[in-house]
Amino acid sequence: MVQHPPLTAEAIETFLEQTLEAEFSFLRLDELIAAIHPLPRAQQDYLLDWVKRISTTNIEIAYQFAGRAVPLLDQLDQRVLETWALTAMDTYDRTGLRDALLVIRNVEQFVHTSEIRTSGTVFEDISGILFTFIRGLSGRKLKLEQADAPFTDSETLYLPTVIAWMETVEDNFRLAKAMVAFQWAQTRYGSFRVNLHDALADYPDQAHALNCFFALETLRLDACLARELPGLYRDMLALRQALGQTALPAGWDSFAHELASPDAGVSDTLSCLQSAYPHPAPTPVCYQGELRPDAVASTLAARLEREKMLLRVKLAELVDDLHPPRQGEEEKKPPVFSLKEPEEGNTPNIDQFEITLNDMPVVPPEDVRQLITSIKLDLGDIPPEYLTPAGDGEYDPKLYQDEERDPDAVWQGTYHEEGAHLYPEWDCGRKHYRKNWCVLREKDVRPGEPGYVAEVLARYGGLVKHLRKTFEAMRDENRVEKRQVQGDEVDIDALVEALADARDGSEMSDRLFTRMHRSERNIAVMFMVDMSGSTKGWINDAEREALVLLAEALEVLGDRYAIYGFSGITRKRCEIFRVKSFDEPYTPAVKARIAGIAPQEYTRMGVAIRHLSKLLIEVEARTKLLITLSDGKPDDYFDVYRGQYGIEDTRQALIEARRAGIHPFCITIDREAKAYLPHMYGAANYIEIDDVKKLPLKAADIYRKLTT
Amino acid sequence: MNARTLNPESNFIEREPYYEAVGSEISIFEAAYANRLPVLLKGPTGCGKTRFMEYMAWRLKRPLITVSCHDDLTASDLVGRYLVKGGETVWMDGPLARAVRAGAICYLDEIVEARKDTMVVIHPLADDRRALPMEKLGVIIEANADFCLAISYNPGYQSVLKDLKQSTRQRFVALEFDYPSASLEAKIVAAESGVDAALAERLVKFAQMTRNLKGSGLEEGASTRLLIHAGKLIAKGVPPVTACQCAIAQAITDDAEMLAAVQELSSSLF
Numbered sequence: 001m002v003q004h005p006p007l008t009a010e011a012i013e014t015f016l017e018q019t020l021e022a023e024f025s026f027l028r029l030d031e032l033i034a035a036i037h038p039l040p041r042a043q044q045d046y047l048l049d050w051v052k053r054i055s056t057t058n059i060e061i062a063y064q065f066a067g068r069a070v071p072l073l074d075q076l077d078q079r080v081l082e083t084w085a086l087t088a089m090d091t092y093d094r095t096g097l098r099d100a101l102l103v104i105r106n107v108e109q110f111v112h113t114s115e116i117r118t119s120g121t122v123f124e125d126i127s128g129i130l131f132t133f134i135r136g137l138s139g140r141k142l143k144l145e146q147a148d149a150p151f152t153d154s155e156t157l158y159l160p161t162v163i164a165w166m167e168t169v170e171d172n173f174r175l176a177k178a179m180v181a182f183q184w185a186q187t188r189y190g191s192f193r194v195n196l197h198d199a200l201a202d203y204p205d206q207a208h209a210l211n212c213f214f215a216l217e218t219l220r221l222d223a224c225l226a227r228e229l230p231g232l233y234r235d236m237l238a239l240r241q242a243l244g245q246t247a248l249p250a251g252w253d254s255f256a257h258e259l260a261s262p263d264a265g266v267s268d269t270l271s272c273l274q275s276a277y278p279h280p281a282p283t284p285v286c287y288q289g290e291l292r293p294d295a296v297a298s299t300l301a302a303r304l305e306r307e308k309m310l311l312r313v314k315l316a317e318l319v320d321d322l323h324p325p326r327q328g329e330e331e332k333k334p335p336v337f338s339l340k341e342p343e344e345g346n347t348p349n350i351d352q353f354e355i356t357l358n359d360m361p362v363v364p365p366e367d368v369r370q371l372i373t374s375i376k377l378d379l380g381d382i383p384p385e386y387l388t389p390a391g392d393g394e395y396d397p398k399l400y401q402d403e404e405r406d407p408d409a410v411w412q413g414t415y416h417e418e419g420a421h422l423y424p425e426w427d428c429g430r431k432h433y434r435k436n437w438c439v440l441r442e443k444d445v446r447p448g449e450p451g452y453v454a455e456v457l458a459r460y461g462g463l464v465k466h467l468r469k470t471f472e473a474m475r476d477e478n479r480v481e482k483r484q485v486q487g488d489e490v491d492i493d494a495l496v497e498a499l500a501d502a503r504d505g506s507e508m509s510d511r512l513f514t515r516m517h518r519s520e521r522n523i524a525v526m527f528m529v530d531m532s533g534s535t536k537g538w539i540n541d542a543e544r545e546a547l548v549l550l551a552e553a554l555e556v557l558g559d560r561y562a563i564y565g566f567s568g569i570t571r572k573r574c575e576i577f578r579v580k581s582f583d584e585p586y587t588p589a590v591k592a593r594i595a596g597i598a599p600q601e602y603t604r605m606g607v608a609i610r611h612l613s614k615l616l617i618e619v620e621a622r623t624k625l626l627i628t629l630s631d632g633k634p635d636d637y638f639d640v641y642r643g644q645y646g647i648e649d650t651r652q653a654l655i656e657a658r659r660a661g662i663h664p665f666c667i668t669i670d671r672e673a674k675a676y677l678p679h680m681y682g683a684a685n686y687i688e689i690d691d692v693k694k695l696p697l698k699a700a701d702i703y704r705k706l707t708t
Numbered sequence: 709m710n711a712r713t714l715n716p717e718s719n720f721i722e723r724e725p726y727y728e729a730v731g732s733e734i735s736i737f738e739a740a741y742a743n744r745l746p747v748l749l750k751g752p753t754g755c756g757k758t759r760f761m762e763y764m765a766w767r768l769k770r771p772l773i774t775v776s777c778h779d780d781l782t783a784s785d786l787v788g789r790y791l792v793k794g795g796e797t798v799w800m801d802g803p804l805a806r807a808v809r810a811g812a813i814c815y816l817d818e819i820v821e822a823r824k825d826t827m828v829v830i831h832p833l834a835d836d837r838r839a840l841p842m843e844k845l846g847v848i849i850e851a852n853a854d855f856c857l858a859i860s861y862n863p864g865y866q867s868v869l870k871d872l873k874q875s876t877r878q879r880f881v882a883l884e885f886d887y888p889s890a891s892l893e894a895k896i897v898a899a900e901s902g903v904d905a906a907l908a909e910r911l912v913k914f915a916q917m918t919r920n921l922k923g924s925g926l927e928e929g930a931s932t933r934l935l936i937h938a939g940k941l942i943a944k945g946v947p948p949v950t951a952c953q954c955a956i957a958q959a960i961t962d963d964a965e966m967l968a969a970v971q972e973l974s975s976s977l978f
Contacts, residue, residue, distance in 0.1 A: 128965045129965055129968045129972065130972075131969075132921060132924065132925060132965065132966060132969030132970075133969045133976075135920060135921055135924050136918065136920050136921050136969065136973045137920070137973075138916065138917075138920065177972060177976075181976065229976040229977055230977070231949070231974075231976045231977055231978045232975070232976035232977075235975075235976075488780075489784060489789060490789070490790060490791070490792060492790055492797060495792060495797075499795060516782065
């Protein structure tokens, strides 16, 4: 390897002045240069490369990083150093410069946590498994998130970011699992069925009472877990043993015994509390976490209200489904729902019950079943007023359904993008993704003229006829191939001839079988249509006409296809317009939507590709195509997206798509496409149409060539 | 001992198969059979559809001819084909034709897997004509009075390609099967695998956990059949957690994270 000489002070100065825009930022570089100058060349290059990468995000962070990183170069592993820089940039994306600079300044703390991380278990690594684990346990569908301490508000289970009490990663994982299971047990075995605020009001030392209560409740839940999940309980005991948390203080054994009864409920815990209160509380066990009555109370109050109404609305819907109201019918007797527990032995499952409507058993839909389970968890039973179907207009179900919508997708942070999709974006300067960078929503296209499609078809009459014929010929149908060397049936005609030949003394043919020829077209194609402002006029017309002809051809062919438009303005408002989804047939409504495709705003392509690839991945097909109809480069409103950044992000999104087994292809009418499209799509995966008017004629033809 | 070779027509079920009725499926099947109506069994895999057919064949004392349908199954695989023997062509009946002649119960398992053109050959058999046209022979066989047609299908695979056509499904009396209730399922697992009642109950609990995961990463929860497999392994001395891993977790998913989570569930239970 060639040893490069170290950079001179002047070279470093020039580089930093450029990268950190010293002319405008007025940052003082002398000290920095003096610090970097004596380093070996490899470290100089490494450091300056990262300074440059960070500077594309923010110059101040890059400057601070450079200053602090020099003395750390020898002490720290490069991986740790890089994670530190990336964490700072992610923080900047999420909450701004102030917090990002804090990350840079608190490098010691960062190093400390990353040391813990090597033996500890990190939330991100285990949350997938633990989330599935709690979903498997019965009861309410709980969520899992990170917080400062382990606790639950009865809907979400919280774990700290890093758990490092134990010595090995395995044991720390076991501890995390015990923590979530213990939190689950609180929701499952009714720890929150009392109003703690009222129940503890009479005790002079509230904090002590709460500690004692939680310790007693832990004894009760331990016993529940020992019965329900003995394997887990063994692990929990082992953890306590390892941490020396096995012994109970004097006098507590009798409480443990009392609360271990299978019938013990939270009210028994409260009655034990009276005798336990004078004693000192035991040390909390490792998986116990915290009890936060306020968090529980507020979630619980909101949930009870919401679920009661939701259940009543859902039951009303159920009644409508089962007995649709008929015109002119007299008022029927009001529907009466009742709930029956199964007559089963010892421990009935919380989610096993039967519902009857006017004494006839009904099969509740999954959402009703879950609601009832959740209400039973809170109240132990379903009060009769919950089972009264809501009257007309009594509640607006929309109000409550929206709240029910999974807020997992909502990114907690400075932005409040309720219900939107969040996608990362590739930052070529940083050579890394920006997390949750783009906010994308699906919208409906406002339908256009209903007669538009028929009109286009009439205009292209001859071509449509020709298209239908060509595509019909491509359609695969099962057909029997005769006289084959191999096959699944004897070709009797061929055999008779062959036997005659044999008798005759001439040579026998070996082509004696018939074979069923099947080459199913198993193609799903996604059309991604540029709806940016620049398509206004001719291009938009051409796109719509091309789609009409394509749809016509694809209907003949039977390939599955979807059409989506994309546009948007800034990363926070990326929009995908539904024209036709894969499941939707080619209805008049779809035709009207094709007619309604209209120019909107800008072209942030990467996020659109990521979203549509996701939709395409969910479709089952042997070949998946993503065809973009576009008129130009990726672009966005006053944003770095215009230029190199946008091209690199789009390229990255396409690489991701390809990795997922999708074949991207681009049809463009940009005459300058050669400058950037080969870089994005690859040399053979795009086609440039020089005349807009030819797009409709060519699109179907291109599709035919692509798929044969 | 050599394996027994049986003609399909003489495949009478001699010993009563173990079957626990969940609802009124037995009487409905008998009523359909008495009226010469074909039967469609719907339900997830491994919930006892095939066992139910064996049980009904035993009860009705008819031979049972089962055809497991696959995507290469052609109409002639069911109806029959010409073979060549010593320079002559010889006709050979397929299983469906044999069942029609002998008055057996013909059970087409997982019918949607078969090719679309295969399905139409059963249409004339499945309505009041009760006849099987043998196109290649140029004859029509009228079904023996004892003949019965039953098909099964799992509506859980939500794929447009694997849906039963209306013209096919609207000829059948449909019986819906699902996993039995927890106590009944435990009873079945205990009876079939030989584990004790407490362990069978745990296995069922484990199955319910995996069924809770249906839709959050699993296509289908553990079936009763898998529980019986696990139970049999345990009865032979395999530790429960290992048995659940081999007989259940690995059978329902390949996804590493899902496997790990299911493993955590089973290790928590046993």
